[in-house]
Amino acid sequence: MSEFDIDRIARFEDAEAVVFHGRSWTYRQLVGLVADWQQYLDGHGVRPGDVVTLEGAYSPQICAGLLALIDRGAVVVPLTPLPAAKRAEFLEVAEVEVVVTADGTGARTLERTGRTAGHELYGRLRAAGSPGLVLFSSGTTGRSKASVLDFRKVLARYAPGGTPRRILSFLSLDHIGGINTLLHTLVQGGTVVTVAERTPEAVFAAVQEYGVQILPTTPTFLNMVLFSDVLERYDCSALQLVTYGTEPMPISTLTRLAGLLPAVRFKQTYGLSELGILPTKSRGDDTLWVKLGAAAGFEYKIIDSVLWIRSEMAMLGYLNAEAPFDEDGFFNTQDVVETDGEWMRILGRRSEIINVGGEKVYPSEVESTVLEVPGIAEATVSGHPSPVTGMVVKATVLLAPDQDADARTVQRLIREHCRRKLEAYKVPALVEVSGARQHSDRFKKIRSAA
Structure with missing residues (x-):
């Protein structure tokens, strides 16, 4: 068959x-x-x-x-x-x-x-x-x-039916998100719109020319969109839904996008190569709270603030590593979450948490705050060894193309802004201005870049 x-x-x-x-x-x-x-x-x-x-x-x-x-x-x-x-x-x-x-x-x-x-x-x-x-x-x-x-x-996840949509193929077929986009679109009779290069210019030119209705992408790419003028130069009236996943979304980025595209719905997705793409429901366009598993085939549990998921389409295992399934078939995602009833907010990978004198710092929170500073195009936060507190917070930033401020001015502005918005132990002790990009070819933040 x-x-x-x-x-x-x-x-x-x-x-x-x-x-x-x-x-x-x-x-x-x-x-x-x-x-x-x-x-x-x-x-x-x-x-x-x-x-x-x-x-x-x-x-x-x-x-x-x-x-x-x-x-x-x-x-x-x-x-x-x-x-x-x-x-x-x-x-x-x-x-x-x-x-x-x-x-x-x-x-x-x-x-x-x-x-x-x-x-x-x-x-x-x-x-x-x-x-x-x-x-x-x-x-x-x-x-x-x-x-x-x-x-x-x-x-088995892709059943016929539903409304055909025009979807841009942002993620390639070597990524579970790209596989999902293709199969989901084809079984519904929709249209997959491809782009020769994944830049804000090329993507939003395609949105305008081909009437793209759904744009699945990443927070890193959406932040790049904010520092281009493509939303002003291209007609986005056909766009109905932007989905984002693969990494935590800075709330500052989401808030600005929702303001610039008021007619567009924003939806947080959650998926892993090991488990597939899970059904999700966002609490709202301007919030990072999400509900998981609103369909058969997925279950989750939270142990010590870490998300574990059981999926009917879970991988059989890794070819080159041990698979972190427990005896009941739940997979350790290593994602730390906080909950509010049936809603949860994904804070980041446990391995990325910075321990500053016993206090936990989640990089995504600090990155979101740093990105509020005018002229900062990308920000990657990591831990840096300290003889006093064990670790301190380090922020590596990339300036927007039209910025020419010197490094000391940038460092001062970031620290002053973070002191007004964050607890003292979360304020970056080190700020490095770098010209290197901080994301992979899949437009996912590279933590090692910091």
Whole structure:
């Protein structure tokens, strides 16, 4: 039986499925691409259970290749273009047997690595006759972990129905959020709008030109939007919903965006490669309080302020690390939360908490306060060793492009503002003005940058 029922999307026929480099692809054309991929994979002897990379930038060809590999029952390792050393690491960790590359023109290559993927998790997928998905973590604080998911369980979340929407594909297919955007959009007959580069200019030009209704993105990117003039130069009237996740949102950023886009609803999402994207409900557009698990298949509990989640689509495990599941199947997210009845606020990873003389400092709170200072485009807060208190707070900031203030003036302004808004132990003892970006290619803050 087909793992992804192509008929589910074929019925949309001439509706617009994907916009890529200014060209529109209908569902009929997308299904044709899937059929072409199936013949290509047949011709190269790709079998169910083979571990296959699908490498390339987001395009209709990559989308169709993914659907064809799922349909075949392969274990898919989606990769975007990577530095050679990182790519070699990923291929080794994933025990990749077949490497497939594709670009937006339809050109493809396929080669076998000579490896035999014998990991126990792959054995479980093959025994169940299920397609698989391998996703690598961003690895911003260490070696990337490789999650193995049963794609059949992932697909179970995406039922036909709902209103077709035009959604911008901000996150790539090597990220659980990118997979979610694609599958959610296609089963509803919506349109995936792609951009050649993820800059505020390119994204909001696409919002205007293609009438994008939903923009899934990250807090880091939205903060970049605030320091551009794109909201003034582009028509955002079609935009209905902005979703954000992957890291804590500075409340100062959210408040400013809600004021600039009063007709747009803002929704906090929560998801992990290990668990999938959880259903959420935001308390309001100007608050970080959120409700989790408003649908079957997800449960959570909180132990010592840390969030643990049980998900029907949870990964089978890591290829290169121990999986932090308890005996009841709950996964330790390592996210510290506070609660207000059924609502919760995610404060950040436990490993990121700064202990200043026994007092806990959450970087996201200080970052939000620092970003209130005019001219600060990015802020990353971390701990710095101190012989007196063990740790002190350090803020690394990037100035907006039009700022030319000297470092001492910036340091003074930040400390003065933080003293007015925060307890004394939270005020940055060190402020570094840096010209380096503080986010990864996935637009997620790199804590090690501080």
